[in-house]
Amino acid sequence: MQISHKHFQNQYGESINHPDTWDFIANELMMHGSIVVGWSDERFTRYTLLFSLPRPLFSRRAELFVTISGYGTVAIPRDFREPITADTVEQYFGVGENSQAAEKLAELLEEVLKRLG
Numbered sequence: 001m002q003i004s005h006k007h008f009q010n011q012y013g014e015s016i017n018h019p020d021t022w023d024f025i026a027n028e029l030m031m032h033g034s035i036v037v038g039w040s041d042e043r044f045t046r047y048t049l050l051f052s053l054p055r056p057l058f059s060r061r062a063e064l065f066v067t068i069s070g071y072g073t074v075a076i077p078r079d080f081r082e083p084i085t086a087d088t089v090e091q092y093f094g095v096g097e098n099s100q101a102a103e104k105l106a107e108l109l110e111e112v113l114k115r116l117g
Helices: 017-033 086-093 101-116
Strands: 034-041 046-052 065-070 071-077
Touching: 017 034, 017 046, 017 101, 046 101, 065 101, 071 086, 086 101
Parallel strands: none
Antiparallel strands: 034 046, 046 065, 065 071
């Protein structure tokens, strides 16, 4: 998949929210099962994220595991019916010191889950 560099990453090489980013992450997950992403909310916050789709043999249900380095790991059911919001991110990961970051992370997770269908 060809990704437009100016949309996929910021000037520091960190991934940012953009449809190309969401497509790329979902595609990598479906092909390889996991991906590590250096991500920025394009303001002041940077996180290292690990996305993982375990093989069905090792998981009871279809879940997307998301780890935010330094904050924790959450298993999100792929058929999660509620919108992922900044409050969801703050509750699951404790990422709340910067509401802009929580909002952008919520958008990232929501869009990746949509693409995983």
